[in-house]
Amino acid sequence: EALNQAVQGAKDYDLDHRVVWPDGTIRWVHAHAQLTRDAEGAPETLLGTVVDVTERRRAEDQLREFSQRLNYHVENSPLAVIEWGPDMRLTRWSGEAERIFGWRADEVLGKRMEDFRLVHREDESTAAEVSAALRQGRTPNRLSTNRNYRKDGSVAYCEWYNSSLLGESGEVRSVLSLVLDVTERKKAEEALSEKHRELMETVRELEQSRSMLQLIIESIPTRVFWKDRDLRYLGCNRHFARDAGFSDPHQLMGKDDFAMGWREQAELYRADDRKVMASRRPTMNIVEPQTTPDGATIWLSTSKVPLQRADGEVVGILGVYDDVTERRRAEEALRESEERYRSLFEQSPIGIYRTTPDGRILLANPALLTMLGYDRFEELVARNLETTGFEPGYPRERFKEILEHDGELKGFEAVWTTKSGTAVRVVENARAVRGADGAILHYEGTVEDITARTLAEEERTRLSAAIEQAAEVVIVTDREGAIQYVNPAFERVTGYGRDEVLGRTPRMLKSGSHDAAFYKSLWDTITAGEVWSGHVINRRKNGSTYEEETTISPVRGPDGGIVNYVAVKRDVTHEVALQHQLNQAQKMEAVGRLAGGIAHDFNNLLQALLTHAQLLRAHAHDPDHIREEAAKLEQDVSRGTGLIRQLLLFSRQETSRFERIDLNDVALTAADMLRRLVRENIVFALELADRPAMVEADRGQLEQVLMNLVVNASDAMEHGGRLVIRTGHEPHASSWLEVEDSGQGIPESVREHIFEPFFTTKEPGKGTGLGLSVVHGIVARHHGRLELDTSPGNGSRFRVLLPHAGQVGFDTASAPAPGPQDLPVGFGERILVVEDEAGAREGLKEILVSLGYDVVAVGSGSEAGRLAAEPAFALLLTDLLLPDVAGHDLAVGLQGRWPKLAVVLMSGYAEDEAVRRGIEAGRIRFLQKPFNMQTLATAVRAALDERRPSRQA
DSSP: OHHHHHHTTSSOEEEEEEEEOTTSOEEEEEEEEEEEEOTTSOEEEEEEEEEEOHHHHHHHHHHHHHHHHHHHHHHHSSSEEEEEOTTSOEEEEOHHHHHHHOOOHHHHTTOOGGGTTOBOGGGHHHHHHHHHHHHTTOOSOSEEEEEEEOTTSOEEEEEEEEEEEEOTTSOEEEEEEEEEEOHHHHHHHHHHHHHHHHHHHHHHHHHHHHHHHHHHHHHSSSEEEEEETTOOEEEEOHHHHHHHTOSSGGGGTTOOGGGSTTGGGHHHHHHHHHHHHHHTOOEEEEEEEEEOTTSOEEEEEEEEEEEEOTTOOEEEEEEEEEEOHHHHHHHHHHHHHHHHHHHHHHHOSSEEEEEOTTSOEEEEOHHHHHHHTOSSHHHHHTSOHHHHSBOTTOOHHHHHHHHHHHSEEEEEEEEEEOTTSOEEEEEEEEEEEEOTTSOEEEEEEEEEEOHHHHHHHHHHHHHHHHHHHOSSEEEEEETTOOEEEEOHHHHHHHOOOHHHHTTSOGGGGBOSOSOHHHHHHHHHHHHTTOOEEEEEEEEOTTSOEEEEEEEEEEEEOTTSOEEEEEEEEEEOHHHHHHHHHHHHHHHHHHHHHHHHHHHHHHHHHHHHHHHHHHHHHHTTTOHHHHHHHHHHHHHHHHHHHHHHHHHHHHHOOOOOOOEEEEHHHHHHHHHHHHHTTSOTTEEEEEEOOSSOOEEEEOHHHHHHHHHHHHHHHHHHOTTOEEEEEEEEEETTTEEEEEEEEOSOOOOHHHHTTTTSTTOOOSOTTSOOSOHHHHHHHHHHHTTOEEEEEEOTTSOEEEEEEEEBOOOOOOOOSOOOOOOGGGOOOOSSOEEEEEOSSHHHHHHHHHHHHHTTOEEEEESSHHHHHTSOSSSOOSEEEEESBOSSSBHHHHHHHHHHHSTTOEEEEEESSOOOHHHHHHHHTTSOEEEESSOOHHHHHHHHHHHHHHHOTTOOO
């Protein structure tokens, strides 16, 4: 048939068939022939090949037989055999696979796994990963357990054994999967696992229960122990073990109480144990002592119960105890605290109360009873605070609102009413005590009587307002002098604002009018805790000076130490000026009385000078006589100089200048002039202390005191008598001077008026009535006092007592004048002399030239100003009062041209205050006319040497 089809040209001849080989064997060949045609297309021949395929056919037979056997085994294997093609389409589906999954082979062959939903949806991703790996020739996991769906939708648990079959070139030919249904095994395992889990859970729960019981026993803050019938320990918790001195509870097992640290109490504990076991009843909270391992004693509260089996047999005891040592101590402390509270309640100086919201008093301490004026608590209880306890303005409703809202209040000020009806200002601190339902049961609190404090605060407020509005300056400093407060008067007087001075010291006000000793004395006084009072000259912000009476007081703290200083100052600048004018007017009254005596003395001096001048002319050719008369003439000039100087001192106008002076020296210096104030029928005497009577005072003012007292004493002895000036001491307190007369005395009716200004008993025109008033004012400014001892017919004694300034020994005698050979000389320095009196100018020039100086002399300031700038002058000697300029103004102008110019001022008048201050500061040298050659030479040389300190004489 194959050949006929080939001849007919239907298809090629292609056939395996058997042939008989010449040797008689049968072999298989594969014949293939193809029809050829001629040019016209007619069949011509068959052209073919024959191949011996006997071996191939034999192999195919063997393979077929193997395949049949394999199919048999596959179909009868307990494993499902599933084969997939390279595209993962099913090519084999064994009978076991049909049994496991329910699908027949014809239903699934040629399909992919996902086509009939073989894999459980929760395992799809894992199956996809395995499939992909197998298609690539990898075997990621030869054994995997999957959940698979059966045809009926149920789930089968299967173990899959997968492998890829590769070709010679490594390509995947097929994938073989062997599947074992383990559903029943899985169910059995799950059932077994559940049973095991339940068993393990039971074991775990038992272990947890045991652990929990142990944890409970260990965690209980109390001690737990149990014993057998022989009273040996079977167990305990760690707290008990530590009390017994052991680190582990197991160490106590089998031991009795005699083996513990509390062996001293062992028999006591065992007796309790036996009693519990015998009675079969527990004992509760027995308080007993116990000795600790370190030998201390603590107190225990112990409870014990018998341990019984189900049949009632007692097999031991269980006990617990707490260490109540601290509780016992707390109870003791509570008792002591209650006693202290009761004592505090009873002894407290502050009122303590408890009241109901409607005003009923439940509790009140003695201080509250006293505050409200009650003797007994029962009296106070009978009173309702709501209706009778408070002043009409008391904000009771506000008090209750605060306690209702906040539960407490502090610092609540109110006014209560006492038993007598008087008002008491109080401050309350209270709290509301509530019950379990939140309702207020009562109020309790404290009451402090602040009536006195309130009055003090009001007084302090008034005082503060008074200080703020006072005309006097008030300054408060700390201990170091830093300013902490100034009142408005300070700002008004000084010109400084409060913010400018806070933190600074009053030294900013210094004017330079007081030396270091003045301020040292001030500080020594106040730091010693004493009050200092004095007269101070200070400087305002604008540079002007002012005078004030100052009192500085230390302020002490609660411990008595000084914490502040307070200064109260009164600006007396205007008063001082008026007083100065008054003093000067009164002084000029006395100076007027001096005129007669001074005129008499000057006439005598003029007579003497005229006589000496005529004798000089008469004996012009007798050198010895000329020298004798010239010496006498010089002595008389010195006498005249002394008279003029005293008159100028008594009549001068100057600012007060306090210094350390000796009252002996004051009295002695003024005596010559004071003698001229008394009539010739009065005996004038001095009785001076045997040692210096030192005071801090103004010399001129003390001289005025003496003058006024001497004038009054002289007027009191119209018919003559005795006048004595004395000085002396009161030990460690005062030095004094006094003036005593033997006149008619002062009537008692007059004494109380004698210090009043303008009061006088003299006839009109014989007195102003200012003398004793001025004396009183001067003594007061010196912080002294004035004593009067007088009676009609027995004379009067006025004593001036001044604060003692200590003793400093000094010699009041003048040093002897040096001889001519001691005159300081010049070294050719240029000196400018400005003097408007031609005679004096020429005399000064002649003397200075003789001393070795280069001198230019002019008569006015304008002439001096026109002099050439070169060569420069080294020193200016100028009169203080020139016709066209003041001497010190001229000096200032010329020092602008010649900065190193030294200055010596001279005048026939007393120096003014500006010049005096310049002298004291060392900036100006002053010569009081007339002066001799020695004085002039010394002053000029000293002034030049000060300007040129390197000059060697």
